[in-house]
């Protein structure tokens with residue numbers, strides 16, 4: 061019996077049903093002791109293969125996304141962010157805009173939850189099977205500039221180009237020279253027809269021109285991003301400041 065079982069496990073492996081191969085002995089035992097029908101047995105075995113595969117795919121997508129931290133939409137407290145209505149929040153969470161390749165521009169001062177919201181939407185997209193890539197603007201420029209020289213940058217950009225949703229965090233935090241602006245424009249151009257982009261920034265599009273420098277490139281970038289886009293203004297006090305932990309006492313919640 062052991063030899064047959066081993067042969068069968070190898071067959072399953074060579075058919076790349078590796079997860080089924082791992083559990084088949086246990087499932088056979090269970091089937092025998094619980095008197096399963098053939099159909100039940102096969103269902104259990106194939107079901108296990110499929111579930112584990114999906115889990116592994118999701119783990120991979122999560123790793124590729126390279127989120128700096130994981131905060132979900134469920135953890136986003138709407139009462140703390142009055143500028144977004146529950147209806148708008150639900151619409152964003154449903155991700156139909158992703159299929160329609162809409163872009164999302166999240167604007168607002170530091171600490172209002174732009175990055176949290178972007179990551180929460182990114183996580184939701186990963187749960188639903190989309191590929192997501194997160195990168196800060198600073199990192200993105202560096203990665204684009206080193207694409208020719210480092211494998212790491214090449215790999216990172218490959219993930220970005222293959223993603224259905226690309227989050228570019230803290231846009232225009234730094235001034236760009238014309239070479240950088242050109243590289244950025246080319247990437248946006250590539251993504252334009254293949255992905256949705258979430259941009260977060262503490263400056264509105266009218267200020268971007270000053271930071272990108274070249275007005276022609278700024279217009280071209282804005283044109284592509286704004287074509288199908290929704291701008292969300294997040295206002296209010298910094299969540300960090302309100303919920304900061306004090307040196308002198310317990311957590312303080314200030315109004």
Ligand code: ADP
Pocket residue numbers: 131135136137138140141168169170171172173174175176177260299300
């Ligand atoms: P921003 O990117 O706008 O500077 P973050 O998204 O980094 O701000 O938010 C700062 C911190 O405050 C994070 O830890 C985030 O989880 C938390 N935070 C901000 N807004 C909310 C909110 N509405 N509900 C729950 N946590 C929030």
Ligand code: MG
Pocket residue numbers: 174175176229230260
């Ligand atoms: Mg942020």
